[in-house]
Amino acid sequence: MKSYGEESPEALKKEFSRRIEDWIREAFKGAGATGVSVDRIILYVKLGLTLEGLLRSREQLEQYKDLLRGALGLKPVEKTGEEVLASFSLDQSFQARLSRSRTVRVSDLLSKDSTPQQVLEYIWYRKTGVIRRSRNGGFVVDAERLRSMGARGSITVKDLNKYLGEVPSQLWGKIVSSSVLERMSRDEIVEFASRFYGRNPGVDKRIDHEIASRLNAGWRPSLNEYRRIERVVSRVSPRLKASALLPYMLPQVDSSFLSRDDMSRLAKRLEELSLRDRWRIIDKIYKNPGYEPLLSQLGVFSLAGIGNPDRLGEPLRSKTILGQSLMNYVAYLLTRDPSYLDYSMYLASRVNPEALEPGLRRLHEGLQAGDSRRLITIIARQDPAEALEALSYKLWEYVSTRGRLEVEPSMLRRAVEIGCMILNRAWARRGVSAEWRVSARRGRVDVRKTMFKHVRMDETIVYRRRERRVRVVGVVDVSGSMSRFSLWSILSLASLTPVLSGVVMFSEKPVIYRAPGAKTQRLLVNYLENLFQQGFKGYTNISSALREAYRLSLKTGSGRIVLFTDLQQTVQDVDPWVEAAGITGKGVKVVVITPSQADERVVELMRSAGCLVEVVSSPEKIPKILKRKLNV
Structure with a gap:
């Protein structure tokens, strides 16, 4: 048997990559449709590979996996795949072949003439550890376990997903029937299709039929799920009902089959995605003239991602160029690089004002005048949420392209100042006041x-x-998973400054900050800038932050806590809804403001704990929510 040192680097790299992919797949499966932060994925894979090397027992490994998921805050994998797909009597001749040698190859056990029974038995022996993979990538037979085998075996969906890849693909159709696919859960069918699609034409047709049936029946896959089964959806999209289509399916859909109502619905759903995801989809569909009615319903920030606006007709062309000019002007406000300003003015000169809507004409005039304050006022009144997301996107894009993780202080200050100006003008007289x-x-x-x-x-x-009628404790999540909402979550504190008694910022550990005594614009900018610099890295412990906020509320006499978070706890502690239930049970009102991408299950658990949970897509809605929920 070859040792690791005798294996070629390519073979080792292939085996190591396979194991890493398996652990990453499990981490995403545990996270469900809402996704998971990158730092937890990396830690989960590192610790998982270590456990796999230390533990020989499969049962022990599964137990430690559950503990590891709990420690990192990953949603435990539901016990799906436990339904028995097939139960059978073990063939003595198959056992005899295994007992002849300590090492074995798949080709020794299975051939193109193998029966479904033999394929199922191979998976059963892999599941039970009779056949296990050796360190050099081959297979060895555990003779002791083979002797202790009973007379019957069974496999589940989980076993099929795990070991089918080792079986020659020409044999898959013998055991993967339409009824087997129908019995799979949503996570299981996504897992199966992402791993095995495209290698057996017969099985591919069955997967196509099953995915199409589920989509037409109302299944709405998340963006992460769609990316894993994109090849399947691209093939079955002509068979889908218009009501089953989602924005990220548009590149595979014939626009002639979409009605005006379908276009409006998809445009609305498209605007709900993040700016980056919108740009990826729009860049793939804008060359199709049939999609111009859909694109015309999008905002200028969404259209800014189009690569070649000259392919579009008026007024869509001018609207797109206006969006690109606006994005370059935002970059100029952040970086003070005159090249961004020059390019923004050049793009603005190419816009045909007569083709624009009245509101966009004002925006165009503000760009050409170069009056930043006037321009910010116009943006704040038209679409402040999009403006803040564009500001956050440009800030992090500038930092990431320069290979630095820390934000330059001058740029950060400008981002906070611009964000405050946008929110102040958007709120007008709607903000929280004394x-x-x-x-x-x-x-x-x-x-x-x-x-x-x-x-x-x-x-x-x-x-x-x-x-002051009320006093409020603000609690802000500044962990890595909140980086996308970094700017608006921090700036949303500005709506609470007149009634804040203190701020608890938390990632893995909570830190208390006193609220600014005066509420001048300059002091507020300094205060928010300091908060911004402290966070958006590390893990998340919501429960610890709630405990600290409750102590602070007792000291300051504040009967209300406002929590800004995405509800993704990544540190082992009491569940946040359990901690929240204890606080609300003592008469303290807890309001949770969370982005629209939050896990619906956790949202419902927090509500059942007595919290007032508001899922929002824009910070401009926060003052109204706080007035209604807190009476401030």
């Missing part, structure tokens, strides 16, 4: 109420003075 209380003895004159009394023949002068 409460005025009418007083007959002291304070400033309340002109409105005094005039109201005057026209009714009441000469009483009404005074008013400022009084």
Whole structure:
């Protein structure tokens, strides 16, 4: 038997890559449709490979896998695949072949003439560890386990997904029937299709039929699931109903089959995706003239991702160029690089103003005038959420292209300042403010109420003075998984500054910050900039942050806690909904503001714990939510 040192580097690399892929696949399967942060994936793979090398027992490895998922906050893999697909009596002749040699090859056991029974038996012996992989990549037979085998065997969907790849693909059709695919759960069919599609024409047709049936029946795969089965969807898309289509399926769909209502629905769903995902999809469909009605319903930030706007007709061409000019102007505001400004002005000069809608004409005039304050005001009134996402995207894009993880202080300050300006103009008078209380003895004159009394023949002068009605503890998640929402989650604190009694920022550990005493713009910018620099790295411990926020609320007399988080706990601790239930049970109101990509299961668990959970797609909605939920 060859040792590792005698193996070629290519063989070792192939085997190591296979093992890493298996562990990454398990991590994503544990995360479900909502995805998982990269740092947890890396740690899970490293620790998993270590456990695999240390533990020989498969049962022990599975137990430690569950503990590892819990420690990293990965959602435990549901016990799917436990349904028995086939139960059979073991063939003595197959056992006899195994007992003849310590080492074995798949070709020794299976050939093109093998029966379904023999294929199932091979998977059974791999499952039970009778046949196991050696360190050099071959297979060895465990004679002791072989002697202790019973007379019957069975396999599940999990076994099929795990060991079918070792069976020659020409034999797959003998055991993978349509009924087997129908019995698979959503995660299992995605796993199976992503691993085995494209290697057996007969099995491919059955997978096509099963995926198409599920999509037409209402299954809506997540973006991560779609990427894994994209080849299948591209083939079955002509068979799908229009109502079953999702934005990321558009590149494979004939636009002539879509009605105007379908276009409107898909445009709305497309706008709900992240800016980067939108650009990837739009870049693949904009060359098709049939999709121009859909593209015309998108905003200028979405259209900025089109590579060659000159292929489009008016007014879509001018709208697209305007979006590209705006994105370059945002880059200029962040970097102060004059080349971005020059290119933005060049693009703006190519826009035909007469082809634009009235609101976009104002935006075009602001770009040509080069008045940043006027431009920010226009953007804030038209689409502040898109503007903040574009600002965040450009900030992180600039940093990542220069190979640095730390944001330059000057650029960070400009990002926070611009973000504050956008939100202040978007909120206008809708933001959270201190409460005025009418007083007959002291304070400033309340002109409105005094005039109201005057026209009714009441000469009483009404005074008013400022009084805080509530105090709030802000809790902000600054872990790595929140980096996409970094800017708007931090800036959303600006809506709470008049009533903040303190801020708890947390990733793996919580840190308390005192709220700024004065609420001037300059102090607020300094404060938010400091918070921004502290976070968006590491793991997430929501439970610890809630405990610290509750202690702070007791010290400051605050009966309300506002939590900004994506609800992805990655550190082993009490479940956040359990911790939240204890806090709400003591009379403290907990409001959770979470992005639209949050896990629906966790959202419902937090609600069942007594929290008021609001899933939002834009920070501009936060002041209204806080007014309604906290009465501030």
